[in-house]
Amino acid sequence: MNRPVEAMVACGSGIATSTVAAEQIQEIFDEMGIRVRITKCSITDIPLKQDDMDVIFVTNNYREKVKCPVINVTSFITGIRKDKTIDKIKEVLLEIQEHK
Numbered sequence: 001m002n003r004p005v006e007a008m009v010a011c012g013s014g015i016a017t018s019t020v021a022a023e024q025i026q027e028i029f030d031e032m033g034i035r036v037r038i039t040k041c042s043i044t045d046i047p048l049k050q051d052d053m054d055v056i057f058v059t060n061n062y063r064e065k066v067k068c069p070v071i072n073v074t075s076f077i078t079g080i081r082k083d084k085t086i087d088k089i090k091e092v093l094l095e096i097q098e099h100k
Helices: 016-032 043-052 082-099
Strands: 005-011 036-042 055-058 070-072
Touching: 005 016, 005 043, 005 082, 016 036, 016 055, 016 082, 036 043, 043 055, 055 082, 070 082
Parallel strands: 005 036, 005 055, 055 070
Antiparallel strands: none
């Protein structure tokens, strides 16, 4: 049995918008039949926790170099261009599944 995808959802505080985004991200994983373990944290935690992650979702801009894909999910908060974000997430998840 394959291990679940390790996903981080990071926002400014690690509480508010990351919770909203995490719920929607969980739905996408469920729809695709991919097991996931979601960790919510603040943007400042990314450098400390990135080594354990397969993908990182952020609710604001993050420009630092990271070892895994980073997907901006601000659209899950604003509702603007949400469909494009969902398509990008699905594309990245398929790539992750291929390499696991």
